Amino acid sequence: MNVGLFIPCYVNQFYPNAARATLELLRKSGVNVGYPTRQICCGQPMANSGFEHLAQDCNNTFIDNFAEFDYIVGPSASCILHLKDHLHSDTQEAKATEIRGKLYELVEFLTDGLKIESLNATFPHKEGLHHSCHGLRGLHLAQMSELNAPPFSKPEKLLGMVKDLEQVRLGRCDECCGFGGVFSVSEEAVSVKMGKDRVRDHTRSGAEYITSSDLSCLMHMEGILHRNKSNVKVIHISEILNASI
Amino acid sequence: MSYQTTTKDHAALAEAFIKDEERVDWHDGALWYIREKRDIASKGIPEWEELREAASQIKSNVISNLHDYLLQFEANLKKNGIVVHWADTPQEHNEIVYAILKAKEINQMVKSKSMLTEECGLNEYLEERGIGVINSDLGEYIQQIDNEPPSHIVLPCIHKRKEEIGELFHEHLGTEKGLSDPTKLTRVARKPLRNVFMPRRAALTGVNFAVAETGEYVVCTNEGNADMGAHLSEVQIASMGLEKIIPQKKHLGIFLRLLARSATGQPITIYSSHFKKPREGQEMHLILVNAGRTRQLGRPDFQNSLKCIKCGACMNTCPVYRKSGGLSYHNTISGPIGAILAPNLDMKRHADLPFASTLCGSCSNVCPVKINIHDQLYKWRQEIVKEGHASSTKVFGMKAMAWTLSSSDKLDKAGRAGRWFMQNVPFVVNNKLNPWYKQRDMPEGPKETFTEWYLRTNGD
Numbered sequence: 226m227n228v229g230l231f232i233p234c235y236v237n238q239f240y241p242n243a244a245r246a247t248l249e250l251l252r253k254s255g256v257n258v259g260y261p262t263r264q265i266c267c268g269q270p271m272a273n274s275g276f277e278h279l280a281q282d283c284n285n286t287f288i289d290n291f292a293e294f295d296y297i298v299g300p301s302a303s304c305i306l307h308l309k310d311h312l313h314s315d316t317q318e319a320k321a322t323e324i325r326g327k328l329y330e331l332v333e334f335l336t337d338g339l340k341i342e343s344l345n346a347t348f349p350h351k352e353g354l355h356h357s358c359h360g361l362r363g364l365h366l367a368q369m370s371e372l373n374a375p376p377f378s379k380p381e382k383l384l385g386m387v388k389d390l391e392q393v394r395l396g397r398c399d400e401c402c403g404f405g406g407v408f409s410v411s412e413e414a415v416s417v418k419m420g421k422d423r424v425r426d427h428t429r430s431g432a433e434y435i436t437s438s439d440l441s442c443l444m445h446m447e448g449i450l451h452r453n454k455s456n457v458k459v460i461h462i463s464e465i466l467n468a469s470i
Numbered sequence: 471m472s473y474q475t476t477t478k479d480h481a482a483l484a485e486a487f488i489k490d491e492e493r494v495d496w497h498d499g500a501l502w503y504i505r506e507k508r509d510i511a512s513k514g515i516p517e518w519e520e521l522r523e524a525a526s527q528i529k530s531n532v533i534s535n536l537h538d539y540l541l542q543f544e545a546n547l548k549k550n551g552i553v554v555h556w557a558d559t560p561q562e563h564n565e566i567v568y569a570i571l572k573a574k575e576i577n578q579m580v581k582s583k584s585m586l587t588e589e590c591g592l593n594e595y596l597e598e599r600g601i602g603v604i605n606s607d608l609g610e611y612i613q614q615i616d617n618e619p620p621s622h623i624v625l626p627c628i629h630k631r632k633e634e635i636g637e638l639f640h641e642h643l644g645t646e647k648g649l650s651d652p653t654k655l656t657r658v659a660r661k662p663l664r665n666v667f668m669p670r671r672a673a674l675t676g677v678n679f680a681v682a683e684t685g686e687y688v689v690c691t692n693e694g695n696a697d698m699g700a701h702l703s704e705v706q707i708a709s710m711g712l713e714k715i716i717p718q719k720k721h722l723g724i725f726l727r728l729l730a731r732s733a734t735g736q737p738i739t740i741y742s743s744h745f746k747k748p749r750e751g752q753e754m755h756l757i758l759v760n761a762g763r764t765r766q767l768g769r770p771d772f773q774n775s776l777k778c779i780k781c782g783a784c785m786n787t788c789p790v791y792r793k794s795g796g797l798s799y800h801n802t803i804s805g806p807i808g809a810i811l812a813p814n815l816d817m818k819r820h821a822d823l824p825f826a827s828t829l830c831g832s833c834s835n836v837c838p839v840k841i842n843i844h845d846q847l848y849k850w851r852q853e854i855v856k857e858g859h860a861s862s863t864k865v866f867g868m869k870a871m872a873w874t875l876s877s878s879d880k881l882d883k884a885g886r887a888g889r890w891f892m893q894n895v896p897f898v899v900n901n902k903l904n905p906w907y908k909q910r911d912m913p914e915g916p917k918e919t920f921t922e923w924y925l926r927t928n929g930d
C-alpha cells in the first residue's frame with residue numbers, strides 16, 4: 226500500500242512537528258509512505274474566498290504530485306474536505322475524480338482505513354478535544370450534536386488508546402472556533418470572540434492541552450492563548466497519538 | 471425602522487455589537503439555551519430525522535410544481551370566498567393593502583406574525599398615507615416602539631435586555647422607572663395591546679402554511695394575537711410569499727411538529743389557527759407576493775432556499791449570529807438563511823453576507839427542511855466574485871496568492887520557515903494593518919519546514 230503524505234502549506238511552514246508525527250504514525254502502522262516534496266497548497270484559501278476559479282493551477286499541481294498513490298493522507302480535515310469536494314481540473318478531470326475518492330484525513334485513515342485497535346502511546350495530561358467543523362460535519366469524524374443519531378467519535382476512539390491521557394468534558398462539544406480562513410481577518414471581531422469563547426470552554430474544563438485534527442483551528446486558538454499569556458497549549462492529535470515518555 | 475440607511479457591512483456592525491462583551495455573552499447564552507431546548511425536543515421523537523427528510527421532499531415537490539399548486543390554491547381560495555391578489559413587488563403588495571383599507575375607509579390596522587410585511591416596508595408605506603399600524607405581537611411591538619427592525623424572525627427583540635425594555639416602557643407607556651421583571655413588563659404591555667384590537671377594523675397576518683388542496687391557511691403563534699385580530703376584524707388580510715404552499719392538509723402534521731420544536735423546543739405552538747372562509751359580514755383577502763422569489767426559483771444552486779419555514783433554528787445555532795446580533799445582517803431575514811436569501815434581492819448590497827460565516831455547517835444540520843445552507847453560502851461567494859462585487863484589492867491579493875501557491879518553485883527563495891507564508895497568504899500577512907494581530911499572535915516560525923527536514927534527512 227503506497228500512501229502519499231499530504232502536508233498542507235501552513236502545516237509545513239509552522240507545524241513541522243505535527244507533520245513528522247503523522248509520518249511516523251503511518252510508518253509505525255506498517256504502510257509505505259511517500260512525500261512528494263514539490264507539493265504546496267490545496268487551493269482552499271482562494272476557494273473559500275469566492276475565487277475557486279483561481280485555484281486551477283493549485284489543483285493541477287496537486288494532481289501531478291499525488292496521482293500515483295493508492296491513498297493520500299493528510300493531517301488537516303479542512304484541506305482534505307476541500308479537495309474531496311472541489312478538486313477539479315480542466316485538463317486532467319479523470320485523475321482529479323480518482324484522487325477525490327482516495328483522500329483521507331489522518332484520524333479517518335487510522336480508524337477506517339487501517340482499523341487501528343491499539344497504540345503504543347502515553348500522554349499524561351488533561352486534554353480537551355476540539356472538533357473542527359470540516360472534520361465533524363464534512364468528514365463525519367464524529368456524530369454531530371444537532372442530529373438525532375447514535376453517537377460515535379473516531380478521534381475519541383484513538384485518544385482512548387493513549388495511556389494516562391485524561392479527556393475533559395466541554396460545555397459545548399462541537400461549537401465552531403471561529404477561524405474560517407479569510408473570515409479570521411475579514412470578520413476579525415467575530416472570529417476572535419468565537420475563539421475566545423472556545424478557548425474558555427477548554428480552560429474552564431481544566432484542559433492543559435487543546436487538541437484537534439485540524440491545525441488551522443489550533444493556530445487560531447493558539448494565537449489567542451498566546452496573546453493572553455495562557456499556559457494552555459495546543460497540540461495536533463497526531464502528536465498525542467505518537468507520544469511516548 | 472429600516473435597514474436601508476446603513477452603509478456599514480456585517481463585519482463593521484458586528485464589531486460594534488461585540489464592543490459590549492457582557493451583552494454578547496448574554497445574547498449568545500440566550501440563543502444557545504433555545505438551541506439546547508431544540509436539541510432536547512428533537513431528540514425526544516425517534517422519527518425526527520425522517521420527519522426532516524419528508525418535509526424536505528414535500529418542499530422539493532412544491533418547488534418543482536409551484537405554478538400548478540398556486541393555481542390550485544387560488545381556485546380553492548376563491549371557492550371559499552376569499553379575495554385573491556397577486557403582487558409581483560413589495561410596492562405592489564403595499565398598494566394592494568392600501569387599496570383594500572381605503573375602499574373601507576379604514577385608517578387603523580393591527581398586524582401579527584408577518585416578516586413579509588417587514589420585508590415590504592408596509593408600516594412606513596401606510597403611515598405615510600395616514601394609516602396607523604400596530605404590531606400586536608409583544609416582541610414586534612417592542613421593536614416598533616423603539617423604531618428598530620426585528621433582529622430575529624421568531625424572537626424579534628432577543629438582542630434587548632429586560633432592563634432596556636423596562637426603560638422603553640417607561641418612556642412610551644409611562645410605567646415606573648427601573649421596572650425589569652419580565653412578567654410584570656408583559657402584564658403592562660398587555661393593556662395597551664389589548665386595547666388596540668377593539669377599535670381596529672382591519673387585521674393583517676402572515677401565513678405559515680398555505681394548503682393548496684383546501685384553500686386554507688395556517689398561522690402559528692404563541693400569543694394568540696393573530697386570532698384576536700382576525701376574529702374582531704371586519705377586513706382580514708393575509709400576506710404570504712409564494713413559497714408557503716404545502717400540497718395537502720395531511721402534510722401539516724409533519725410541518726407543525728417540525729416547526730415548533732425547531733423554533734423554540736416546544737412540541738407545538740400554542741395556537742395553530744386555520745383560516746378558511748370569511749365570517750358573515752367579513753371580508754377576507756389573501757395577497758400572494760413574489761418579491762424576488764421566482765428569480766430565486768430560477769437559480770438551480772439556490773432554489774432550495776425557498777423551502778424555508780422560518781423557524782429561526784439556523785440563527786440560534788449559528789455562532790456568528792449569536793456573537794454578532796441579527797441587526798448586523800442589515801436585512802429583514804438575518805442569520806444564515808438571510809445570508810443566502812438576501813443576495814438574490816440585491817447582490818451588491820448584500821455581497822458581504824455570504825462571507826459572514828465560517829462555513830461550519832451547523833445551520834444545515836438543524837434546518838427542519840434540510841436546506842444545504844452552508845453549501846449555498848459557499849456558492850454565493852463564487853457568484854458574488856464572478857459578478858464583480860469583490861473589492862479590487864481583494865481580487866489583486868487573491869490573484870497574487872493563487873500565483874504563489876500554484877507551484878513550489880516560488881517557495882524556494884523564501885528563507886526562514888513561516889516567513890514565506892506570512893508574506894504571501896493574506897490572512898496572516900505580517901504587517902501592522904493586518905487585523906489578525908489585533909488580538910492574536912502567529913506561531914513563531916520553526917527552524918526548518920517539514921519539507922526542509924525531509925530533504926535533509928530523507929525522512930528518517
Ligand code: SF4
Binds near residue numbers: 732778783836838
Ligand atoms: S433555513 Fe431552515 S433552519 Fe433556517 S429558518 Fe429556514 S427552515 Fe428554519
